[in-house]
Amino acid sequence: MTLALLFPGQGSQSVGMGVALADAFASAREVYAEIDDALGQKLALLMREGPEDQLTLTENAQPALMAVSLAAVRVLKVEFDIDVSRAALVAGHSLGEYSALCAAGALSLADTARLLKLRGQAMQRAVPVGAGAMASLIGPKTDLALAEAAAKAGSEVGVCVVANDNNAGNIVISGDKAAVDRAIEKAKELGARAIPLNVSAPFHCPLMQRAADEMAEALSGATLLGPRVPVVANVTARPETDPETIRRLLVEQVTGRVRWRESMEWMAGEGGITRFAEIGSGKVLTGMAKRIAPDAESVALNTPEDLEAFAKSFN
Incomplete structure (x- = not known):
């Protein structure tokens, strides 16, 4: 089967997400600790205990969702010897594109966490609440x-x-x-x-231009490498591997349309993908995959049991 890994976006967060991974695997706890250190906050504790209104804040939800996804990626690698390079493509919905890039080695974990924290803050600042x-x-x-x-x-x-x-x-x-x-x-x-x-804000529209400008500045100073697996970009709905192109598209993504249907259709068609695995919190993208590409297999990898079963499917 030809595999694509999918990384969820905002809306998939919930108090308690990623806790089972942390309780079961030291490798997951290490990811959360690295992100806490990078941000200078106890994000893992917020994910575990809430309160929900704080976790839902864009500046917290975005790095938290990435944290769960990358913890699962780390567990697959360390515990089950399943590397991201086993996938033909990776893709993420909105903030999930950063998770995909980090999983594919284009961004470091610490940089990804800091960029997403800033992205959430910038998007919130761009438009007054209620406008x-x-x-x-x-x-x-x-x-x-x-x-x-x-x-x-x-x-x-x-x-x-x-x-x-x-x-x-x-x-x-x-x-x-x-x-x-x-x-x-x-x-x-x-x-x-x-x-x-x-x-809390009107995402992915021209009103986010101020946030796009902030992200352009932040991304200009970030180290961005060529991903080990092509990343299907939200803006183009096509695989991208050139770091400078990816950098530009991440800026455009703030104000641009998330072309998820087109991305999935391309992956299931020209991309030759027959198996989609959503890595992280929730099952939103799995549901979408089943509607867009019903002939492909679609699974959500949320729990230790999900990851173990997924790993066994490679044997």
């Missing part, structure tokens, strides 16, 4: 054309764009609150359900 909004358009009639039409209606009163093209039936719009409200009305007229999202 922006996001909404999920869902249902069998929801496709990219419908979402684009809804966003166009919203853009008559402010910034409104498609932020996440997750899969058919699940597309997220983002922008000024008034514009998103107008887009929600239009989406309902067109036959979609629209659910406002409980987010």
Whole structure:
């Protein structure tokens, strides 16, 4: 089977995530300790005990989700001798792209943690709380054309764009609150359900330009190597290996669309992937994979038992 590793994005966090890995494996605890040292905070304790409102803060959720993913990657390598290089491709949803790059050796663990902490803070600073909004358009009639039409209606009163093209039936719009409200009305007229999202900022839209500028400065000083496994970028939905191209695309990703459906379709088609494994917290990407690429195998690797079973499948 040709394998791709997937790394989850914001929304997959929950109090207690990654605790079973830490309790079972010293290698996972070492990852959490390295990240705590890099950030100068007790992130592992926050993941274990909460409170949930602090873990959900963007500046904490982003490095925390990365921490669980990289702990699982470390466990696979140290305990089961399964290296990331066994995969043909890696990809991550939004912040998960940083996890993918770290797993593939393009970024160090400490740098990844610091970049994600800054990314979360910068995204929060970019727009005053309450000024922006996001909404999920869902249902069998929801496709990219419908979402684009809804966003166009919203853009008559402010910034409104498609932020996440997750899969058919699940597309997220983002922008000024008034514009998103107008887009929600239009989406309902067109036959979609629209659910406002409980987010602290309008991610992946032009309102995030200030955050993109901050990330451009931070990334310019970060050491970024060629990944050992090609990384399918959110912005291009294609595999990338050139460090400078990756650096530029990470900046563009802050304001740009997460082209996840296209990424998955490419991997399952031209990429030849027949097995997707989501590494980290939750099963969001696994669900999407089953809808986008139903002929491929899709598994979520959350627990020690998941990792052990996955490792045995290679024998």
